[in-house]
Amino acid sequence: xxxxxxxxxxxxxxxxxxxxxxxxxxxxxxxxxxxxxxxxxxxxxxxxxxxxxxxxxxxxxxxxxxxxxxxxxxxxxxxxxxxxxxxxxxxxxxxxxxxxxxxxxxxxxxxxxxxxxxxxxxxxxxxxxxxxxxxxxxxxxxxxxxxxxxxxxxxxxxxxxxxxxxxxxxxxxxxxxxxxxxxxxxxxxxxxxxxxxxxxxxxxxxxxxxxxxxxxxxxxxxxxxxxxxxxxx
Amino acid sequence: xxxxxxxxxxxxxxxxxxxxxxxxxxxxxxxxxxxxxxxxxxxxxxxxxxxxxxxxxxxxxxxxxxxxxxxxxxxxxxxxxxxxxxxxxxxxxxxxxxxxxxxxxxxxxxxxxxxxxxxxxxxxxxxxxxxxxxxxxxxxxxxxxxxxxxxxxxxxxxxxxxxxxxxxxxxxxxxxxxxxxxxxxxxxxxxxxxxxxxxxxxxxxxxxxxxxxxxxxxxxxxxxxxxxxxxxxxxxxxxxxxxxxxxxxxxxxxxxxxxxxxxxxxxxxxxxxxxxxxxxxxxxxxxxxxxxxxxxxxxxxxxxxxxxxxxxxxxxxxxxxxxxxxxxxxxxxxxxxxxxxxxxxxxxxxxxxxxxxxxxxxxxxxxxxxxxxxxxxxxxxxxxxxxxxxxxxxxxxxxxxxxxxxxxxxxxxxxxxxxxxxxxxxxxxxxxxxxxxxxxxxxxxxxxxxxxxxxxxxxxxxxxxxxxxxxxxxxxxxxxxxxxxxxxxxxxxxxxxxxxxxxxxxxxxxxxxxxxxxxxxxxxxxxxxxxxxxxxxxxxx
Numbered sequence: 001x002x003x004x005x006x007x008x009x010x011x012x013x014x015x016x017x018x019x020x021x022x023x024x025x026x027x028x029x030x031x032x033x034x035x036x037x038x039x040x041x042x043x044x045x046x047x048x049x050x051x052x053x054x055x056x057x058x059x060x061x062x063x064x065x066x067x068x069x070x071x072x073x074x075x076x077x078x079x080x081x082x083x084x085x086x087x088x089x090x091x092x093x094x095x096x097x098x099x100x101x102x103x104x105x106x107x108x109x110x111x112x113x114x115x116x117x118x119x120x121x122x123x124x125x126x127x128x129x130x131x132x133x134x135x136x137x138x139x140x141x142x143x144x145x146x147x148x149x150x151x152x153x154x155x156x157x158x159x160x161x162x163x164x165x166x167x168x169x170x171x172x173x174x175x176x177x178x179x180x181x182x183x184x185x186x187x188x189x190x191x192x193x194x195x196x197x198x199x200x201x202x203x204x205x206x207x208x209x210x211x212x213x214x215x216x217x218x219x220x221x222x223x224x225x226x227x228x229x230x231x232x233x
Numbered sequence: 234x235x236x237x238x239x240x241x242x243x244x245x246x247x248x249x250x251x252x253x254x255x256x257x258x259x260x261x262x263x264x265x266x267x268x269x270x271x272x273x274x275x276x277x278x279x280x281x282x283x284x285x286x287x288x289x290x291x292x293x294x295x296x297x298x299x300x301x302x303x304x305x306x307x308x309x310x311x312x313x314x315x316x317x318x319x320x321x322x323x324x325x326x327x328x329x330x331x332x333x334x335x336x337x338x339x340x341x342x343x344x345x346x347x348x349x350x351x352x353x354x355x356x357x358x359x360x361x362x363x364x365x366x367x368x369x370x371x372x373x374x375x376x377x378x379x380x381x382x383x384x385x386x387x388x389x390x391x392x393x394x395x396x397x398x399x400x401x402x403x404x405x406x407x408x409x410x411x412x413x414x415x416x417x418x419x420x421x422x423x424x425x426x427x428x429x430x431x432x433x434x435x436x437x438x439x440x441x442x443x444x445x446x447x448x449x450x451x452x453x454x455x456x457x458x459x460x461x462x463x464x465x466x467x468x469x470x471x472x473x474x475x476x477x478x479x480x481x482x483x484x485x486x487x488x489x490x491x492x493x494x495x496x497x498x499x500x501x502x503x504x505x506x507x508x509x510x511x512x513x514x515x516x517x518x519x520x521x522x523x524x525x526x527x528x529x530x531x532x533x534x535x536x537x538x539x540x541x542x543x544x545x546x547x548x549x550x551x552x553x554x555x556x557x558x559x560x561x562x563x564x565x566x567x568x569x570x571x572x573x574x575x576x577x578x579x580x581x582x583x584x585x586x587x588x589x590x591x592x593x594x595x596x597x598x599x600x601x602x603x604x605x606x607x608x609x610x611x612x613x614x615x616x617x618x619x620x621x622x623x624x625x626x627x628x629x630x631x632x633x634x635x636x637x638x639x640x641x642x643x644x645x646x647x648x649x650x651x652x653x654x655x656x657x658x659x660x661x662x663x664x665x666x667x668x669x670x671x672x673x674x675x676x677x678x679x680x681x682x683x684x685x686x687x688x689x690x691x692x693x694x695x696x697x698x699x700x701x702x703x704x705x706x707x708x709x710x711x712x713x714x715x716x717x718x719x720x721x722x723x724x725x726x727x728x729x730x731x732x733x734x735x736x737x738x739x740x741x742x743x744x745x746x747x748x749x750x751x752x753x754x755x756x757x758x759x760x761x762x763x764x765x766x767x768x769x770x771x772x773x774x
Binding site: 073074075076077078079080081096102103104105106107108109110111112113118119121122123124125127128132135136139140143144145146207228 | 638639642643645646649650653654655656657658659660669670671672675692693696697698699700701702703718751752753754755771772773774
């Protein structure tokens with residue numbers, strides 16, 4: 001409803017109560033998407049835990065379901081820090097998190113420090129075959145007990161992504177695929193691509209996160225986030 | 234004479250009793266021809282049926298009448314036979330008993346007395362499983378087993394051979410349990426008599442019931458397993474041996490020592506029946522199917538698997554059991570069979586669930602040759618617990634069904650990926666970073682609420698990376714700057730970890746949090762030992 005906020009006061013006064021009702025109706029249905037939703041009265045996402053990121057994401061947060069791609073030039077650039085608040089809320093809602101072929105071993109003390117109960121975490125080891133990994137990802141989407149699926153797969157064909165996207169949508173689950181390379185013209189049904197770039201030496205803890213593509217955004221938006229703020233007290 | 238008399242009376246009484254019914258059916262049979270000729274044949278059939286019904290009723294009434302009239306009589310017959318039968322067990326053998334009274338062989342294991350109750354039970358069950366090879370009736374007693382051997386004496390060719398066979402089996406079982414292999418044994422026509430003889434350590438054989446009294450009489454009184462107080466009282470009465478008790482009047486003993494004491498003695502002498510708790514071998518299910526032709530395609534095997542699983546589920550339902558461990562074998566020509574073991578997180582007896590798992594296993598399975606036969610063996614069973622649904626669900630799945638879904642999901646994952654690829658993680662109270670996190674089997678998860686607090690205490694307070702490298706990577710030091718992929722600058726530290734000097738892998742390190750020029754945050758350390766090299770140990774990611 002950006003267009004209305006920029007309109008003259010007199011016009012708004014004329015529209016009066018009616019517009020309020022219309023807004024209410026429009027916002028009540030998350031499936032209804034409007035091109036100008038960017039400033040987002042409709043906040044139907046999981047909050048990311050980072051206010052700057054919330055403000056540039058449609059729906060004021062991570063999508064509730066579907067597939068998301070996180071692109072970082074190397075593993076370990078802070079991509080998991082971005083998702084920690086989401087993981088915490090998934091675990092607290094009693095659901096499980098499935099990690100599929102993470103590049104290094106997942107270190108339980110760090111997760112406990114972040115307030116994540118490791119009893120509800122399942123790890124499919126890295127040396128499982130790609131086919132098995134994708135199969136377990138799809139199965140996890142179909143189970144209601146899995147709230148979040150994290151997968152590390154560098155290259156996936158468009159049809160596979162489309163299939164996973166459908167499974168995630170129907171299963172009402174959010175899947176995150178971590179990639180190292182960005183393919184601009186990939187036919188991926190990806191909703192979000194977040195890119196972290198290098199920094200100046202004196203800004204140690206901020207990372208640049210870019211939303212390359214998201215349903216509801218017209219152009220890439222980027223912001224700087226202090227990812228490790230909670231760690232260095 | 235009495236029997237024929239009563240049945241005659243009954244047969245006379247019955248027609249008068251049933252006549253109203255019979256006449257009424259006759260009436261309907263008469264009415265039927267009036268209604269129409271087409272019905273006549275069916276009505277005739279009807280009347281036939283009615284007549285046969287009356288016949289069976291008569292038979293039933295006769296039977297019932299005999300049963301009722303026989304209440305007084307049955308006692309009389311049993312008295313004349315001189316064969317008291319209060320026990321259902323002995324009732325079934327009562328006919329054979331006339332010719333051959335049973336012989337009980339007791340084995341007494343004093344060494345098991347050091348174990349606790351549960352271990353004793355397990356040990357005796359294991360020993361009974363061995364003893365069942367010589368006798369079909371093996372019963373449990375305190376620290377002892379008693380087998381009925383009269384029926385198997387002929388088969389084994391005498392008691393000596395039978396004893397040798399049993400001794401071999403029991404000795405190996407005892408050695409397997411880390412127990413001394415000796416035991417006491419005795420045989421007599423009564424269960425308690427054999428037990429008393431064995432407990433006294435007299436490895437004796439008494440064939441005749443009439444000799445039992447003199448054989449038992451020489452036993453010391455403390456074999457009776459009485460309380461301290463009772464033992465003391467017996468001693469004060471001047472009783473040292475069992476024969477001393479037999480000299481005393483029965484009524485007086487019953488008054489002073491209770492009827493249990495007297496019953497025990499009567500049982501030992503064969504004057505009273507003794508019911509026994511018999512060993513039942515654990516159930517096993519096995520089913521196999523020979524294919525009429527060789528099969529390469531495992532999907533074609535699924536209908537047969539479905540049938541076998543159907544048999545298994547019938548088996549489980551009839552015994553009210555469930556299972557969590559299935560073993561399939563696929564047989565090939567001239568090759569060793571392919572074995573598929575399916576373990577479930579939770580016991581089940583749902584055929585659809587089993588079939589789904591087998592399908593998932595088959596999907597991943599490559600067989601070395603065509604399949605010619607398939608078999609299923611199930612040895613482990615558990616009691617069946619049915620699930621209950623909440624009364625008011627409001628369309629939401631309740632906790633148990635969610636739990637079920639989760640279990641099914643994990644079993645499917647395990648079936649496809651294998652145990653080694655699917656892991657949970659947990660914290661370990663350990664200062665060395667590489668041992669502070671452990672991969673655990675997903676089955677062994679404990680309830681989260683109870684463990685949560687203890688975990689919080691186990692974890693280090695300083696920041697730890699989410700990813701830990703299995704093997705630390707050495708960093709390059711150039712012009713007093715550190716490089717990994719790019720230049721590294723240290724943000725905070727050091728955190729000194731210096732421990733486990735008593736173990737093989739001692740740790741003397743200073744840990745730092747560092748940042749690479751490309752933005753990733755690293756956990757690096759410097760060895761405090763000789764070379765003071767730098768290593769990368771983890772990513773904060």
